[in-house]
Amino acid sequence: EKVTFGTNWLAQAEHGGYYQAVADGTYTACGLDVTIMQGGPQVSGRPLLLAGKIDFYMGGNMLQAFDAVQQEIPLRVVAASFQKEPQVIMSHPGQGLDRWEDLKNADQYIIGDEGALSYFQWMITEFGFDPAKRVPYTFNPAPFIANPKSIQQGYVTSEPFAVAKEGGFQPNLFLLAEYGFDTYATTIETMQATIDKRPEVVQCFVDGSAKGWYNYLYGDNAAANAAIKKDNPDISDEQIAFSIEQMKKFGIVDSGDTEKLGIGAMTDARIQSFYDKMVKAKVVPADVDIKKSYTLAFVNKGVGIDLKK
Amino acid sequence: MMQEKLAQAPASASGKGPMLLALRGVGKVFSNGVTALSDVDLTIREGDFLSLLGPSGCGKSTALRLIAGLATPTSGLLDWRGSSAADRSDIGFVFQEPTLLPWADVFDNVWLPLRLKGVSRAKAAPVVMEMLARVHLTGFEKAVPRELSGGMKMRVSIARAMVTKPRVLLMDEPFAALDEITRFKLNNDLLELWQDERFTVVFVTHSVFESVFLSNRVVVMAARPGRVFKELAIDASYPRNEAFRTSPDYAALCRQASDVLIGAINSTAGPHYDGH
Amino acid sequence: MMQEKLAQAPASASGKGPMLLALRGVGKVFSNGVTALSDVDLTIREGDFLSLLGPSGCGKSTALRLIAGLATPTSGLLDWRGSSAADRSDIGFVFQEPTLLPWADVFDNVWLPLRLKGVSRAKAAPVVMEMLARVHLTGFEKAVPRELSGGMKMRVSIARAMVTKPRVLLMDEPFAALDEITRFKLNNDLLELWQDERFTVVFVTHSVFESVFLSNRVVVMAARPGRVFKELAIDASYPRNEAFRTSPDYAALCRQASDVLIGAINSTAGPHYDGH
Amino acid sequence: MTAIEEHALTLDPEEARRVRQERLERIGRWLLPLAIMVLAIWLWDRICIWNDIPKYILPRPAVVLQTLFDDAGLLFSSLLVTLRITFLSLLLAVIGGVGLAVLFAQSKWVEMSFFPFAIVLQVTPIVAIFPLINIYVDNQTTKLLLCAWIVAFFPILSNTTLGLNSVDRNLRDMFRLNGATRWQQLRYLRLPAAMPYFLGGLKIAGGLSLIGAVVAEFVAGAQGQSSGLASRIIEAGYRLNAPRLFAALILISFTGIVIFLVLSLISHLILRRWHESALKQER
Amino acid sequence: MTAIEEHALTLDPEEARRVRQERLERIGRWLLPLAIMVLAIWLWDRICIWNDIPKYILPRPAVVLQTLFDDAGLLFSSLLVTLRITFLSLLLAVIGGVGLAVLFAQSKWVEMSFFPFAIVLQVTPIVAIFPLINIYVDNQTTKLLLCAWIVAFFPILSNTTLGLNSVDRNLRDMFRLNGATRWQQLRYLRLPAAMPYFLGGLKIAGGLSLIGAVVAEFVAGAQGQSSGLASRIIEAGYRLNAPRLFAALILISFTGIVIFLVLSLISHLILRRWHESALKQER
């Protein structure tokens, strides 16, 4: 059966598990012919999911799933590839911006639109960041490097590499997950209709992805990386290596609950706790029926743990 | 050459043909408040060669545009009852300004009316070239209007109006930009053609001599408001030739027309004529 | 009124004033290959009233543009040695077409040359109004060009050229669009003014009568290529008035000029004149 | 007289047809656009129904209208922010476009030397050079204006240059003869003659400066607290709030139409006395 | 004769000055733009040096040129992709713009009924409606073309409409008298008369369709394998490869200038026989 999975960015190591599963036939084994449709900086593939043009979409964090509930959209998170939000805030070392509490004193916060509408809201209400200092991130870190008093968003796996390489310094990294933004990230979203009509497809995709991630992180990932480079010719081996290293170092994919439940794990408690924090921070209203935003029916089965070497 | 035309001369020069068009109490007030024409009554008969004579600004061009259907009167009406629909639409018009297509060359400009009637370039070529020869422009087919002198542009415009051999020919000072000799030649040509084909001509001119030489009726207009001051019948027989031009009859008629024109001009109200 | 001007009449009518400008072997070939003028020699003296007469397309307008400095000859040269720089720049020009600013009203169009010399509206008003009265356009100050008749536009253009009282006046068929009576009046006006102010006039016309009536020199041109065919001195004394117009001298001079013009036209090469 | 007139009317069916048609056209000129607008909205509604399009993809017009009404406060305050940038940048575009055109009109080589830079500005994607702007421009409004201006100025420049070069030759000669200075020639001849072209460019730039203001905000972000329509659109898109997104789009479209109508009116008032494009057909 | 001529030359210093100036201008017309271009590049270099601007923000021109050379293969293949969309969308803009203008010229009420839709298209931010396009259009090229077309068509439409309405009254009357059909009037009168305006609009649209192609790719993404210059710019920006980013920008700018020159040449060839803006000043 043919299915399409839309990612939220150009092909990169952060999508490695899926490319792995495509490349080594893990999806095919349970009968899925998966096409990965890469995203880009200005495009959101979510409308395609809503319109039924693609079957699965890579979500950012749980906030959007909550939004979907508010808009009465039958969209569900079926698995969470990343246990931790890999977003970091970067700052220049030695500029009086070396502690999380100091970051709000920066001259300029360079944060993209998605960030500004999700975790930045939490940073404002919880930590007193000044919304007037925010400047959009156009996915070009030059302004950050040029202005030592600025802070910038980034993926822990990605931007720090470019900054270190071109800017010639190691930026301070503040992983949002470590300061309480404990959402799942890089989720797999699908429509309720798919779950109802084709549960076996969903199950296959979730299981295949989990196995893919194990193989990508701990096995031979050469084929997956080749596929990534084919979709995104500009990415370098060095960058891919750095990303994998960071994912492992920060336990982005495989840490905490995944030890027992397997990659992709989600728990009610964790989601509820995140939601409560966001309500407290007034990022989301208090009356969202968050149970509608996800289902645990396809995860927490320990699939693929055996592949971890 | 002119002698052989005698047989075809009209029974009477004063135009007793069937009525083509009557202006009945026609007035024209422009939106800026200028009364260009007021209560004009004028009957045009088929085969007439009617000249409109009058001071500058008295409404001659306006009258011509009304007749052509390019403008509508604000009062009164045009009565076309005597004529067929074909007559009404078969009009050649020489505008007071040359009004050529600036991007088209002389040939194309003259070809245009035929082209609009579906005549191909090849079919039209002999007619167009003949018309160009008539107005002495052979050799300038490929020139565009801006490469022509003022008089040449006007001649192109004349050729264009006549190329379809229309039933009604309205001409607004067609020869004003031409020297007298060429003018005389074209006058003779036009008269010859008119006698051959018996179309109807309404001819605006500033030249008393020209109007008397050409027409069977001279209508003298007065200005402010534009109106018909007096009509003169030119009862000389056609064909008219150089002999007529030098005859005492012609001189007398010219003097008569001239006096009427002076009367028309003096009858114009307004302070700006007082100083003279 | 005219009698008192007698004292100021020029010593001789044939123009023995100091030389203003000489055209020496002037030729003009346009980039499309048309030779508009070829080897023209012509001396213009201060205070001349010189008429250019010739068939349509013989290069009269071109010659006028050369004199005004609006075009440069492709051969030969213009010799301004006899004149001051002030003379050369103090030129009034009446184009063959009205050439008015379409967005400006009549007053502003006539005011323009003064405005360009820094004269304010209030200061210019009396002069402008007087010029408008001279061309019989009082009351039309607020009209824009498209609301004027052809002759009215031309009169605005004449008023504009004369409003600065230039030392040299170049006029390209200024009165062609006017009826004969108005034309006579304006002829008289122009002559009167000329006698008062002794400026230099180069006057292009198609009317033999007009050229003879107005000028002390008539230059007859021939076409293809444009060249000076013959020059006639009009040795009648100024002031010239209605009496002159009806004198046998005048008639004789006209006939003479007419014959020269016919000669000029017949001397034109080219097949398109053969038919006549 | 009336008898003849009646007679004439029946006599000349073509004339009668023309009068009838004119009357019809006068009414149709206002009614038809409205009718077609309504039809288009109805069609939009039908398409939503026929194809069963869920409201989070393309909401039905009624829903959008409802949202427009419900969120009026929010949306209109954002509209004001966007309008401010729009008008300022249009103003700058006029100044910049006409200024450059006048400069270019001074000499062919000035034009050939500096036009390339204008083209570079026109074709440079704002997103790509925004980081540079961000580094070297501090003031947020300035950033927005700069971005919107880059989008809007070129049509004015291009059209005005064309207009300045389209002056009738004889008129130019007439000015030369009267010893007009360069400045006088510009002031009294070339600028008025270029008016129709300039106003045409202005009508294009009106819409462009609106879209420029929106794009600028997309790229440069909101000005501090007060966010314009672009921020609303981004937010609504991110929050999957399609009705609000479309309400914002409708507001932008409507604003664009109003700007166009206003500029057309200005153009008409300036040209109606002399230029063919604005003259009433007088018969 | 020569004596007199010489005499006349010394006599008329103004004339001599004019001739000298003309010769100068003829040389300057080509040399000066080049000189100024070189100067601008030199200034860019100096600014980098004087202000100590690091190469990841604004690389020096030599570095950019080197990159342009080194990455030529990559960049030019991307340029081809972008050019393809540019030309196709320009073609569509011409067809669409002129087609709509002709339609609108048919009657005042057609114009008033449908112009609003054209304005809506012009002012709708592509980023905002792209999701809809993305859903309902499958083909990637079609998506890109649609986006680029929306950016480029309006100036052609607006200018051509203006041109079609600016026809000389007397010429129109002349056609009416000769019983020209609507189509003949269009074909032989209004379209030729609108040419200068249309070509002016085309010159604006040329640049817009290039930027439209880039923006379209920004928005629609490089979902296919063959990515154009926009993808290169995004990627280079993300990777802080400023030299390549600027090399791509230079390529776009240069392309814009070439397109403009080509369209200017076409315009000149079409108009040179009759329209003031293209006529050689003949003295």
Ligand SMILES: Nc1ncnc2c1ncn2[C@@H]1O[C@H](COP(=O)(O)OP(=O)(O)OP(=O)(O)O)[C@@H](O)[C@H]1O
């Ligand atoms: N479009 C217009 N709008 C307003 N007034 C006009 C318009 N056309 C002509 N007029 C006025 O109508 C009057 C008559 O004009 P018309 O052109 O008919 O004169 P004419 O007899 O042809 O003069 P001429 O011999 O100078 O050409 C003039 O006073 C003129 O100012």
Ligand SMILES: Nc1ncnc2c1ncn2[C@@H]1O[C@H](COP(=O)(O)OP(=O)(O)OP(=O)(O)O)[C@@H](O)[C@H]1O
């Ligand atoms: N701009 C131009 N380009 C090419 N040829 C031209 C141009 N202007 C005039 N000519 C040609 O030069 C010749 C003389 O033209 P000119 O306008 O001087 O004649 P003219 O004597 O004023 O005639 P008219 O009495 O008809 O106004 C004509 O044959 C004309 O075709």
Ligand SMILES: [Mg+2]
């Ligand atoms: Mg008239």
Ligand SMILES: [Mg+2]
């Ligand atoms: Mg001439």
